Every structure is written in C-alpha cells, then in structure tokens.
Amino acid sequence: MKAIVVRPPQEGVEVRDVNLEEPNNGKILIRTKLSGMCGTDRGIVSGKLTFSRPPDGYDYLVLGHETLGEVVEGNEHFKPKDLVVPVVRRGCGTCLNCKMGRQDFCETGNFTEIGIRGAHGTMREEFLEDPRYLVRIPSVLRDVGVLLEPLSNVVKALNEMEAVQRRTWWSCDDSTYSCRTAVVLGSGPIGLLFSMALRNLGFEVIVANKRPPSPVEMEVVNGINASFVNTSEHKELKPDLLVDTSGHPSAFIPILPKVKKNGAVILFGTTGQENYGLTAEDVTTLVENNIIIFGSVNASKLDFEMGANLLVTLLGKYGELVNKLITKRVGVEEAPEVLRRKVPGEIKTVIEWK
Ligand SMILES: [Zn+2]
The missing domain is CATH 3.40.50.720 (NAD(P)-binding Rossmann-like Domain)
Structure with a gap:
C-alpha cells in the first residue's frame, strides 16, 4: 500500500509502497480518510527532531499521527464505517502512569509514538490498531475529526x-x-x-x-x-x-x-x-x-474522548469556523512538498486518502 515514509534522523520524505507484515491479534483494520500535517511532522522531515526513530527492525518510519480513519473490519465494539481516531503515545509498560493509561505522563521515557518515535504512523492507506488505543467519534465530525489529535x-x-x-x-x-x-x-x-x-x-x-x-x-x-x-x-x-x-x-x-x-x-x-x-x-x-x-505534552485517551465532545460543541457553536481551520486538502502525491514547506496562509493542511 501507499505510505508517506521518512528515515529519521536523515532529512527527506517520499511516497512509496510499503508492505508491513503486522500480526492481527484482535486489532481493528482501519482505512485512513484524512491525515493532518503539523510542526512535528515537518521537524522529522527536516531532520531537526532528533528523537524521531523508526520502529525496531525497520530502516524507515511511516509518518503520521493526526488521523481520521474509518473501520473496515471491526469487533463487537467497532463496526464497519465507524469513524475512529487513534491515540498517539503507547506506554512503556513499566511505570505506574503507563499502567494506568496515562502514558502522556510516562516516567521512564520508554514510550513509543505512532509516526514519531519507534512506531509506524498512519499516513498510509490502511492500518491495524489495537482497540485499546482507538477513540470512536460521531459521524458529525466526518470533515473535522482530523483536528481531534491536536485538540x-x-x-x-x-x-x-x-x-x-x-x-x-x-x-x-x-x-x-x-x-x-x-x-x-x-x-x-x-x-x-x-x-x-x-x-x-x-x-x-x-x-x-x-x-x-x-x-x-x-x-x-x-x-x-x-x-x-x-x-x-x-x-x-x-x-x-x-x-x-x-x-x-x-x-x-x-x-x-x-x-x-x-x-x-x-x-x-x-x-x-x-x-x-x-x-x-x-x-x-x-x-x-x-x-x-x-x-504540557501529549494526551490520554480520556482527553481524546473529551476532545471529541468539545469538537462537537465547537462545531455547534462556531460551525464553519471550525472547518476553516483546515485551510487546504491535498492528495497523497502532493503531501511531500507540503511536508517540506508550509503552504502560505496555512492553518492546517490535511491529506485526503482516496
Ligand atoms: Zn511509562
């Protein structure tokens, strides 16, 4: 499948075909709909974010941590076509905060973050996700749910x-x-x-x-x-x-x-x-x-859940203004250029996956 790939700590970014042989293990199969691009992604692409690294056993990293996806194959809790957003950070497994789902307060620093350090991200056509790290969002957030991660x-x-x-x-x-x-x-x-x-x-x-x-x-x-x-x-x-x-x-x-x-x-x-x-x-x-x-950095799954409620409220109160935060939508082939250089007048540029 197509993915946006980087090789930290080297600079550069490319669209290429990847074949990630991941074990399914009860994971949910998700088709990516929208990917947001942010300063962290650009820091990785420029080689300036030196903590960025590929997952163990890979010499590249699939970029992407701001995501709106749609369930393809779910389970009893996630049905096909449900809109979902994955949380970014995955705990170290040893510190108390991580054991309590508060890996945003990890004390060891041995966490991973999808698309940033040690775990592949979601700038790819589809991905498998552990339901523990998935937040389902209402269909009213179809156009703006990609803002949930920053929110x-x-x-x-x-x-x-x-x-x-x-x-x-x-x-x-x-x-x-x-x-x-x-x-x-x-x-x-x-x-x-x-x-x-x-x-x-x-x-x-x-x-x-x-x-x-x-x-x-x-x-x-x-x-x-x-x-x-x-x-x-x-x-x-x-x-x-x-x-x-x-x-x-x-x-x-x-x-x-x-x-x-x-x-x-x-x-x-x-x-x-x-x-x-x-x-x-x-x-x-x-x-x-x-x-x-x-x-303050990162967010817990509860912050994502509360963020989804807030996003619905903001959409109700401010309507089109929330949509206007997404100033440009590009196809995957245009994404590397936008990841190298900010679009003039940009607030948030997103990738639309077809
Ligand atoms: Zn920890």
Missing part, C-alpha cells in the same frame, strides 16, 4: 490548568471563567484551538502574534469573539492565563511578570531555539504573585 493536547493542558488552579478561588461567580482573560501566544492551529476551547470555558481571549493576522486567522478570531494583538506594535498584555504555543522564550518571558496574581502559565510550544533570560526581579514578581508555570 486532545489542548484539552489535556486545560484539564491540568483546572486541576492546578483549584489551589485558589479562580473561577468566577457564574462558575465559568468569564471574569478571566487568557492571552494565547501564536495563531497556528494549536493557538486557535486553545482560543476556541478557552472561549468555551468563558475566558475573554486575546490571540497574540508578532505579525498581523492572516485573513482566515482574523475571521476565526472575530467569529469566536476573541481579539487579535500584534505584539510588535502592542506590549501591554495582562493575562490571568498565559498560553505559549510559540516555543519562543522572547515571546512569553517578558509577559510573565505581568500575569495577574494567582495566574497560570501553560507552556506548549517547543523548539524555539533561542536563549532568553529571566531576571531576579521577575522571579520575585512571580513568587509574590503566586504564578504557576507548567509544561
């Missing part, structure tokens, strides 16, 4: 935010976060999904980038009643919650001392590749203001 990471981070903020009275007198302001740094797919999810929790949302918004970004930001700030022109941001999706310390460190008392900071972006310091005065401010800063 699951957002859901995990916001679940953590709610958990850590129980340290104080932080929700508002209508039980939502309507008296709180969130600043989201970055207006890529993750930044916009965070913005939608935060609006849904009641936050006032300011999306910030160091450049003006693209027309689609502006339409989405306006459509969810958020606002856009160009940080190269405007610096006075005073959030209760700061979410960095940029990975650039120079973007979020100057805002840290301005986060309001008892506020929280979520670090989500990676690989900004720069050094940028924090002063002792800033540290004093963070201490005096009870600011909590945490990093």
Whole structure:
C-alpha cells in the first residue's frame, strides 16, 4: 500500500509502497480518510527532531499521527464505517502512569509514538490498531475529526490548568471563567484551538502574534469573539492565563511578570531555539504573585474522548469556523512538498486518502 515514509534522523520524505507484515491479534483494520500535517511532522522531515526513530527492525518510519480513519473490519465494539481516531503515545509498560493509561505522563521515557518515535504512523492507506488505543467519534465530525489529535493536547493542558488552579478561588461567580482573560501566544492551529476551547470555558481571549493576522486567522478570531494583538506594535498584555504555543522564550518571558496574581502559565510550544533570560526581579514578581508555570505534552485517551465532545460543541457553536481551520486538502502525491514547506496562509493542511 501507499505510505508517506521518512528515515529519521536523515532529512527527506517520499511516497512509496510499503508492505508491513503486522500480526492481527484482535486489532481493528482501519482505512485512513484524512491525515493532518503539523510542526512535528515537518521537524522529522527536516531532520531537526532528533528523537524521531523508526520502529525496531525497520530502516524507515511511516509518518503520521493526526488521523481520521474509518473501520473496515471491526469487533463487537467497532463496526464497519465507524469513524475512529487513534491515540498517539503507547506506554512503556513499566511505570505506574503507563499502567494506568496515562502514558502522556510516562516516567521512564520508554514510550513509543505512532509516526514519531519507534512506531509506524498512519499516513498510509490502511492500518491495524489495537482497540485499546482507538477513540470512536460521531459521524458529525466526518470533515473535522482530523483536528481531534491536536485538540486532545489542548484539552489535556486545560484539564491540568483546572486541576492546578483549584489551589485558589479562580473561577468566577457564574462558575465559568468569564471574569478571566487568557492571552494565547501564536495563531497556528494549536493557538486557535486553545482560543476556541478557552472561549468555551468563558475566558475573554486575546490571540497574540508578532505579525498581523492572516485573513482566515482574523475571521476565526472575530467569529469566536476573541481579539487579535500584534505584539510588535502592542506590549501591554495582562493575562490571568498565559498560553505559549510559540516555543519562543522572547515571546512569553517578558509577559510573565505581568500575569495577574494567582495566574497560570501553560507552556506548549517547543523548539524555539533561542536563549532568553529571566531576571531576579521577575522571579520575585512571580513568587509574590503566586504564578504557576507548567509544561504540557501529549494526551490520554480520556482527553481524546473529551476532545471529541468539545469538537462537537465547537462545531455547534462556531460551525464553519471550525472547518476553516483546515485551510487546504491535498492528495497523497502532493503531501511531500507540503511536508517540506508550509503552504502560505496555512492553518492546517490535511491529506485526503482516496
Ligand atoms: Zn511509562
């Protein structure tokens, strides 16, 4: 079958025929419908994500971890034509978090991730999946279910935010976060999904980038009643919650001392590749203001399940705006080019498998 193949840590990507002789062992056979492309995929293709590796016994890796698939051969729980999304990370089998299905908090680091490290991904015509790692989603998500994987990471981070903020009275007198302001740094797919999810929790949302918004970004930001700030022109941001999706310390460190008392900071972006310091005065401010800063990566199966519910809600509330996050659909033959170079004005480009 056709697959999109990489050879980490070497750079490069190609479409080729692969013959993966995988044992069935009660797995579900799934036909891939849509594959999302993200910064992680491009990091692997460019050879910059050095932790990427093929599965044991292979000299190549099938790329792909953002997936919407359709069941071909199921079992008592998964029927043919059911829409499914696989979770990405597979546990180490030894640490307590992995044994409890929370491999997103693996303590050994000996996990695998489909399409990223040590396990083949889903950028191929079909794949076999252990039902333990599969989430069934409603048919209303047929066009946008491919956004569930990135959204699951957002859901995990916001679940953590709610958990850590129980340290104080932080929700508002209508039980939502309507008296709180969130600043989201970055207006890529993750930044916009965070913005939608935060609006849904009641936050006032300011999306910030160091450049003006693209027309689609502006339409989405306006459509969810958020606002856009160009940080190269405007610096006075005073959030209760700061979410960095940029990975650039120079973007979020100057805002840290301005986060309001008892506020929280979520670090989500990676690989900004720069050094940028924090002063002792800033540290004093963070201490005096009870600011909590945490990093968040990956998601559990429960976060995927909650993400599917959220995606249905967002589709109900914002309709076409959710569809607009998918700015381009390409065929498999065009995918290597898009994986090498971002499409201008792109939020999310997906591959349509025929
Ligand atoms: Zn583990």
